[in-house]
Amino acid sequence: MPHPIRFIPRLADIDPAAWNALAGSQPCVQHAFLSAFEHSGAVGPGSGWHPRHATLWSDGQLIAAMPLYEKWHSWGEYVFDWAWAQAYEQHGLAYYPKWLSAIPFTPVPGRRLLGVSEAARTELLEAVLARVRASEHSSFHVLFPTAADARLLEGAGLMLRDGVQFHWQNAGYADFEAFLASLNRDKRKKIRQERRRVREAGITFRWLRGDEIDTEALEFFYRCYALTYALRRSMPYLNEAFFAQVHRDMPAHTRLLVADRAGEPVACAWFLMDDEALYGRYWGALEDISCLHFETCYYQAIEYAIAQGLQRFEGGAQGEHKLSRGLLSTPTCSAHWIRDTRFADAIDDFLRRERQGMSLYLDELNERQPFRTATAK
Template structure:
């Protein structure tokens, strides 16, 4: 078996990649390759693809979506303070190595492979390359717990975080889900949904080929508006969404809010056989509680009807707790080349982990469910 670098995911056959990656849509060849072909991921945007792959002849044995990064945007595990510390000491933090799904804080495999031995062999090869490259660091974001254990054993430091996921034990419908909540939470959700309904807002739920060109254009306008309101620039182009939907239609779910037949908001989700993943939303006008309806309640209702096991609400968002999503620990793995900074980061992560543990304990005391 031999490791190779690929500067373009299109160099790896889609069938070979997807055979290892499984069904998670954001790890699929279609998702990652479309990010590159649409220009969202490129050296110009600060993401230089350098995918690592382990080959046995013409057989792909393990892989890692990997990039040489020149900033820390679009990652959802924040290391800006580490970069600033490097700068203040006259050192370069960038470029750095990043194994992750661009713009996507969805936990899952980051080193898919045919077996554990192949995946661990690729980890060793990637770490050796990072040491020889002169880059400041290597970061693996949101891997599985098993992968995190291998990375820790290989010498990477683990960092913990928190997300909020909704779990479906087999609800019959949305009212069945509400019945599990404590009365004040149940009342609040019903009030919020009633405000949206009383405003005359109704939703169209579209999936795959049912999403038309006008629907994508409206969604992207909403998505770009959300970024503009936060004085930022959207990472993804309209071309990305339409090209990805053409390659992987079953993975795309679009919910469009309308009033009197006129669209006024949209939310975009990814879907696989197990889960619904919340990604982006935007609105052309303000309606009280519309954000909660478009991003959470419609998603939970859809997940129940589709028989999905969970809905992942994305990064951060303590307000999600009151709406039935539960705290989940996430992990990332980090290797720092400079031994002085590696020591400092190690101490910081130990302290931060204690804070995360305490935060999870506190959240557990405020779960919205009935005793």
């Protein structure tokens, strides 16, 4: 007998403890993080993100869940399907709305099918696909799933699309100097030069844990964050209320890195953290200081991850420049179901060709890895 499935338009209507019991420790999938998007208005009415979280129940108990949205554009996803949407439009068809399982504005790989067992996760996926097929939406997409989730999605008939991010892996380094010693001479020299420029500019750094972050620090961070968008003549996806709520509800997972000069803050970066990883997310600076971005967003983060005994530092989406700074290419994927079989066949052919190109690209990146030997990773 199938378990009942419910599509919930507000995460606040789901017990946080029940959701988190399925989600695990990664902060981006936890109830408080996803709720902050809704409470701050980053998703919901007028945003193009309409929550329809899929939940599976047994005797009144939540046994599986999926963060799920009806999406009316492709902003804030970091897996780009604009060309697919354009092809639909050129043929007089509507690509939006579509179904999307993802963490809004957050390209962190992790669990998307949450459940007490693989059987529960599989049943949830089958129920979601039944709802997707019964709707008139063009497609269904799952972004940055784990390998285990990807296997279930592919087994259910979704097409997989390969991607790449750049993550730093901790090889048991005693300190930052030990990490530098593992790099080849040119990369080691470049990093030391960049760090020296920041020191010579009079910049010092201080890490603030959740309970050390006050309103003034959050306001300064948001000022820096918003400025990075203003310089690109765009608007930030997230408002100050989002960061304030995440800090309030998830202080153990929140970190701020503040860059000071002569006792005054000049830059700031906002991170998430769990027992395994540091997740680099957002930063900004009040002025352009040589190499400050690299120091704030990469070197300080790596140094902190080593000091905290973390397994890795995830530096966010895109950016080959991260490779020379010790963040290695890490395969990611997404999964896609397309209603129109003509487009599905064309996209499947495109993904096969793209996969071949991605394989060659990853081989090229591995050849350019910055370590002295392959085993030094």
